[in-house]
Amino acid sequence: MNFTLFKHELFASLKLFIIILAVLMLYIVSVIYMYNPEMTDTLKKLTETMPEMMAAFGMTSIGDTLIEFLSTYLYGFLFMILPMVFSIMLANKLIMGYIDNGSMAYLIATPNTRFKIVLTQALFLIISLFTLLAVTTLVMIVFAEVLFPNELDITALLLLNFGLFLLHFAISGFCFLMSCSTKDLRTSYAYSAGIPIAFYLIEALSNMGGSLDKLQYITIYSLFDSVQLIQQNSSCWWMLGTLFFIGLLCYSLAIRFFVKRDLHL
Template identity: 75%
Template structure:
């Protein structure tokens, strides 16, 4: 681990991290506050008005408990998309960004192996995602305790967020692999952005039901099932295992590719 490089990445990413975190916290607090009978009636009417659109974003089932309500309105869109924005921007900056602007030549010229450099960058990306999701989880629990004491099933909620972390761990592994293996920054952004967004759109279409439901087998998002995680269904365990293995394999391949590739600096 190169702690000097790690410190530099923290300082360089703090602005983007803070913006993403602020938006997430604002949205989470708003959703927790909306958990009341009057708002539930309004949301039910909205769902009846636009059933297909609400289903596409995983917001068709409001539920009868706080955790079901949060699962519907937090984990169908915002907690999938905003961390993804952070992952895409960070993963590309951490490797391909340095290669593109020529800074990688200076990093490699220092008394640090390629493995140490790429491992430091991979560790920073995973740690950033973990911290981001940990803070949002704690905020949701804290405000749920304040506004609706004893309403939130803490154990099930933590399981749900572990699943969310494994999902973003897998996606970040893919984005990091793309960053390590692409020929230029434009290509890296194209693939690291295009594929995850395509997977999300496929998931949105499958949520609409009917013959489109079979599309869920073609997206990684189908391995993240909030309804199974909140009930702590046993089938959710192999889904989490699959996400972890996908992420681990992608990070291992990314590190190997970067260490072995020819860099024209």
């Protein structure tokens, strides 16, 4: 790992990091603020009037506890999409951005092996994502404790967010793989954004129930099941394991691709 490069990326991606984090925090704060055991009744009515629409965004059962409430309103859409956007943008910038504009030539013309460069970028992506979700978790805990002391099941939240991290670890791994293996920035963006978004839409469709239910077997988002994680069911462990494995596989393939590929610089 090269610290000069790591430091450079840190400053270069700070703006994106702050924007994503700010939007996340805005929503976290307003959703927790909205939590009110009595108000859930109105939301229940809303769900009854248009169940498919709400189900598409994963808002099926409105739980009575704070953690269930949060998992319904944050983990269905916001926590899926925003970190995904972050992964897509950062993963493409970290490798394909340099290849596409040609400045990669300067990076690998220094006495650093390609392996070292790509490993630095991969670790940077993983660490950024981890930091993003760690700060998010912290904000959730602090804000929930301030507004509703002792209402939040912290163990369940930690497990839930750990699962969320593994899900985004896998997605970012896929984006990074595209960034390392495609021929230019446009193709890389097309695949690394298109495929995760398609998966998300499939997940949304499968949530609407009925015969579309079977679709859940072809989307990666099914491996993150907030209900199972909150209840700490035994099946949540193999799901987490699978997500970790997918992520690890994508990152290893990405590194291998980058080390072996032809670079026209």
